[in-house]
Amino acid sequence: MYTTKRYTASISIDEYLENYVDIPTFLECCKACPNYNQIWSCPTYDFDVESYWKQYHTFDLIGVQMIFDEESRLKEYTAEELNKVIKASILPEKQKLTDELFKKEKEVPNSISLSAGSCIMCGKGNCTKPEGKPCRHPEKMRYSIESLGGNVGKTIHDLFHVDLEWMEEGKLPTYFVLVCGLLS
Numbered sequence: 001m002y003t004t005k006r007y008t009a010s011i012s013i014d015e016y017l018e019n020y021v022d023i024p025t026f027l028e029c030c031k032a033c034p035n036y037n038q039i040w041s042c043p044t045y046d047f048d049v050e051s052y053w054k055q056y057h058t059f060d061l062i063g064v065q066m067i068f069d070e071e072s073r074l075k076e077y078t079a080e081e082l083n084k085v086i087k088a089s090i091l092p093e094k095q096k097l098t099d100e101l102f103k104k105e106k107e108v109p110n111s112i113s114l115s116a117g118s119c120i121m122c123g124k125g126n127c128t129k130p131e132g133k134p135c136r137h138p139e140k141m142r143y144s145i146e147s148l149g150g151n152v153g154k155t156i157h158d159l160f161h162v163d164l165e166w167m168e169e170g171k172l173p174t175y176f177v178l179v180c181g182l183l184s
Contacts, residue, residue, distance in 0.1 A: 001072050007063035007160040016059050023149035039127040040135040041119035056183035063160050067175040076170045108184050115142040116178035152179050
């Protein structure tokens with residue numbers, strides 16, 4: 001159904017902040033998402049986002065492009081079928097990246113990973129944030145680049161030479177791209 005292509009890049013935090021982070025703009029985008037203030041990995045935060053970035057010196061990015069075969073791209077899908085394809089492609093690739101980054105965190109002192117998208121540790125609708133309770137898995141919860149104001153579209157365009165593609169109703173795009181990385 002799909003093949004993968006991997007991309008990597010390393011950039012200083014100062015350069016990343018200057019060229020790819022726009023906290024106010026992406027906070028507004030986050031407000032339109034159903035995860036806003038509903039899961040611990042998404043805004044609102046009780047810390048200064050720019051200061052969070054500035055704790056680190058380097059951002060090692062990883063991108064995985066999931067390229068769908070022609071048969072899959074030409075097929076018409078119901079919403080339910082598209083959700084199944086997404087779960088069968090994005091979730092396993094995201095888990096591989098998460099496992100890889102957790103391993104790198106152990107190898108690189110004072111590092112932390114940023115997730116490809118929002119946290120899914122507790123499953124959809126099961127986060128404790130709306131109840132005002134602490135995160136069940138603070139040792140595993142990671143923020144996404146977007147939630148910290150990072151422009152992933154510009155990042156992958158400039159650093160990986162890939163542009164984001166979006167789904168059209170009933171159709172898969174040519175590819176999806178997951179982007180995450182390690183702050184150190």
